[in-house]
Amino acid sequence: MSGGRFPASLATPVLLAFAVFIVAPCVMLLVKGLEPTAETGEWPDFTNVLGLFDSKVGQQALNRTIRISVIVTLICLVAGYPVALFVARCGPRWRGLLLAVVIFPFLISAVVRAFGWTVLLGDSGLANKGLIALGLIDRPIALVQNEIGIIVGETHLLMPYMILSLLAVLQRIDPNLRHAAESLGASPASVFWRIVIPLTLPGLLTGTLLVFSLAMTAFATPFLLGGGRTPILTTLLYDYAFTLFDWRLAASIGIVLLILGILFVTIHRFVSSRGMRSYG
Amino acid sequence: MSDVEVSGVSKRYDDLWAVKGVSFTAPAGSFTSLLGPSGCGKTTTLRLIAGFAALDEGEVRIGGRSVDALPPWRRNLGVVFQNYALFPFMTVFDNVAFGLRRRRVPRGETAARVAEAIDLVGLPDLAQRYPRQLSGGQQQRVALARALVIRPDVLLLDEPLSNLDAKLRAEMRFELKRIQRETGVTSIFVTHDQEEALTLSDQIVVMNLGTVAGAAAPKAIWERPESAYVADFLGVENLFPGTVGDTAADNKTVAVSVDAGDAVLHVAVDRPPDRAVVLGIRSGEIAIRRGGGIADEADGPNALDGTVREFTYIGSAIVYQVDCPDLPAPLIATAQEQFSVGERVRLHLPPGAVKLLRPDAPPGGSGARP
Numbered sequence: 001m002s003g004g005r006f007p008a009s010l011a012t013p014v015l016l017a018f019a020v021f022i023v024a025p026c027v028m029l030l031v032k033g034l035e036p037t038a039e040t041g042e043w044p045d046f047t048n049v050l051g052l053f054d055s056k057v058g059q060q061a062l063n064r065t066i067r068i069s070v071i072v073t074l075i076c077l078v079a080g081y082p083v084a085l086f087v088a089r090c091g092p093r094w095r096g097l098l099l100a101v102v103i104f105p106f107l108i109s110a111v112v113r114a115f116g117w118t119v120l121l122g123d124s125g126l127a128n129k130g131l132i133a134l135g136l137i138d139r140p141i142a143l144v145q146n147e148i149g150i151i152v153g154e155t156h157l158l159m160p161y162m163i164l165s166l167l168a169v170l171q172r173i174d175p176n177l178r179h180a181a182e183s184l185g186a187s188p189a190s191v192f193w194r195i196v197i198p199l200t201l202p203g204l205l206t207g208t209l210l211v212f213s214l215a216m217t218a219f220a221t222p223f224l225l226g227g228g229r230t231p232i233l234t235t236l237l238y239d240y241a242f243t244l245f246d247w248r249l250a251a252s253i254g255i256v257l258l259i260l261g262i263l264f265v266t267i268h269r270f271v272s273s274r275g276m277r278s279y280g
Numbered sequence: 281m282s283d284v285e286v287s288g289v290s291k292r293y294d295d296l297w298a299v300k301g302v303s304f305t306a307p308a309g310s311f312t313s314l315l316g317p318s319g320c321g322k323t324t325t326l327r328l329i330a331g332f333a334a335l336d337e338g339e340v341r342i343g344g345r346s347v348d349a350l351p352p353w354r355r356n357l358g359v360v361f362q363n364y365a366l367f368p369f370m371t372v373f374d375n376v377a378f379g380l381r382r383r384r385v386p387r388g389e390t391a392a393r394v395a396e397a398i399d400l401v402g403l404p405d406l407a408q409r410y411p412r413q414l415s416g417g418q419q420q421r422v423a424l425a426r427a428l429v430i431r432p433d434v435l436l437l438d439e440p441l442s443n444l445d446a447k448l449r450a451e452m453r454f455e456l457k458r459i460q461r462e463t464g465v466t467s468i469f470v471t472h473d474q475e476e477a478l479t480l481s482d483q484i485v486v487m488n489l490g491t492v493a494g495a496a497a498p499k500a501i502w503e504r505p506e507s508a509y510v511a512d513f514l515g516v517e518n519l520f521p522g523t524v525g526d527t528a529a530d531n532k533t534v535a536v537s538v539d540a541g542d543a544v545l546h547v548a549v550d551r552p553p554d555r556a557v558v559l560g561i562r563s564g565e566i567a568i569r570r571g572g573g574i575a576d577e578a579d580g581p582n583a584l585d586g587t588v589r590e591f592t593y594i595g596s597a598i599v600y601q602v603d604c605p606d607l608p609a610p611l612i613a614t615a616q617e618q619f620s621v622g623e624r625v626r627l628h629l630p631p632g633a634v635k636l637l638r639p640d641a642p643p644g645g646s647g648a649r650p
Binding site: 174176177179180181182183184185186187190194195198199201 | 330331332351352353354355356357358359361363365366367368369378379382383426427430436
């Protein structure tokens with residue numbers, strides 16, 4: 001595409017849709033969430049947003065949301081990296097098949113996936129039976145309807161984002177770089193830590209951004225696998241909006257999520273720009 | 281400094297032999313070129329020496345010791361790649377220091393040796409730059425410094441000049457020669473460019489279809505190529521299959537009749553040739569005169585009549601394509617003098633300039649079937 005020749009009018013419909021369906025809801029969210037509680041109060045009123053953290057439920061939900069997102073991101077990173085490495089080194093014939101397996105979680109509905117995990121992680125499910133058979137536990141432990149269930153479900157759902165982000169950069173690595181490092185005396189482990197990891201840093205950062213923000217805003221999976229006693233911000237928001245019909249409180253949770261998201265993206269951009277200075 | 285002995289090395293990819301029974305020796309401190317068209321197995325041979333791929337047959341010995349069981353990171357070889365393969369996220373200094381750090385060389389010594397290597401390859405003070413901020417020629421020098429700083433037993437170069445423009449390539453050729461002479465490191469250089477091979481090498485190994493087609497010093501291989509393939513690759517433009525006939529009374533020349541043509545050429549020989557040969561002569565060794573005007577020697581046995589079909593001006597000379605009724609294909613000859621298309625000329629092929637070559641497979645192709 002040669003620069004200025006591109007007619008701006010072609011982008012107008014989508015930009016308009018963005019304005020209507022993204023900017024407008026954000027504005028409405030702020031208007032509603034910062035609405036004064038008392039008749040006499042003035043807009044903006046931060047009582048609700050701040051009050052959220054005074055309540056035990058709100059405090060727990062916030063902590064749990066951040067904790068789960070961090071754990072899920074770490075699991076996806078540590079478990080996804082070897083998978084991405086393996087797929088990248090496979091021949092083209094196997095790579096296609098493995099890629100299909102990797103993106104398979106996307107093809108199943110959240111309800112079916114959650115139901116599957118409920119069966120597997122339940123008291124008489126495969127996981128508990130296996131752990132008992134191995135002698136690691138005496139009686140079934142709770143693996144679902146709690147944080148473990150949410151973490152398992154979200155990891156399953158978000159793993160493909162990490163693997164695909166890593167794969168995109170791994171496949172572009174010039175094999176001569178590995179050979180050059182080897183010829184200079186680097187063992188395979190040294191090549192991995194000193195050459196492969198730095199070269200995949202861009203994909204690593206993209207994958208982390210995607211997985212963390214999606215984990216933080218996931219709703220269906222934590223709703224179905226978390227049970228009622230482990231609210232996170234999104235499920236709490238749902239409760240306020242559709243059970244208690246307290247739209248103001250629901251909107252203030254939305255504002256907290258928005259702030260968390262912006263905060264994470266800002267930190268991420270800062271880390272990326274420092275880490276990738278040398279990539280040009 | 282170590283010699284490299286490659287003996288009977290073969291490498292198969294699926295059912296295709298990329299390299300089959302390759303043998304040559306690179307003496308310690310020498311510069312050896314592997315010369316051939318793409319797909320002839322020269323790069324595969326280099327990769328087998330470096331250990332990037334495992335060989336299926338044969339043995340590679342460096343300094344008299346077999347390295348086949350050693351992984352690349354224990355072979356102590358310097359490798360320069362066609363695309364330089366510099367680590368993009370490291371500064372020039374860190375790139376060059378990489379091999380020293382893997383060898384746990386103390387910090388102070390590392391800094392000194394990096395500076396020395398950067399100086400050796402003639403790089404200006406760019407140590408804190410990143411590779412993408414350098415020109416192609418500078419990247420090339422960094423790659424050389426990185427390979428040499430570890431004081432390798434052998435320096436392996438995989439077409440290191442082919443990504444440079446013509447002027448820089450000529451300059452880097454001299455630089456490479458100087459650096460190799462100063463360090464005295466045994467070097468093996470892969471190229472498809474006969475000029476590079478001739479100017480740089482002590483020994484040229486010409487490869488074809490995964491095998492060695494001929495190996496000799498540049499002057500020897502230029503003046504007396506063994507086979508038609510080697511001659512063709514080293515720029516002998518005129519090649520005609522022929523059959524050896526009578527030997528002259530003094531045993532110094534033989535008469536060779538050109539197959540599929542009426543010409544009979546007399547060729548100087550120092551030993552009795554085989555019956556089936558290929559006659560070869562470089563364009564510059566053919567004398568062209570205007571038709572009928574050839575005096576004394578040209579009226580001898582190796583004078584041919586012809587008609588100018590086409591010519592091209594190349595600056596230093598004019599290259600003519602001449603149709604000769606007695607030859608199966610047009611003859612390529614160069615001259616300073618201008619002839620016009622369609623003009624009748626006489627050509628003289630001095631008996632000492634015509635080479636008798638061993639016939640073999642035509643050039644090109646990619647790998648031999650097992």
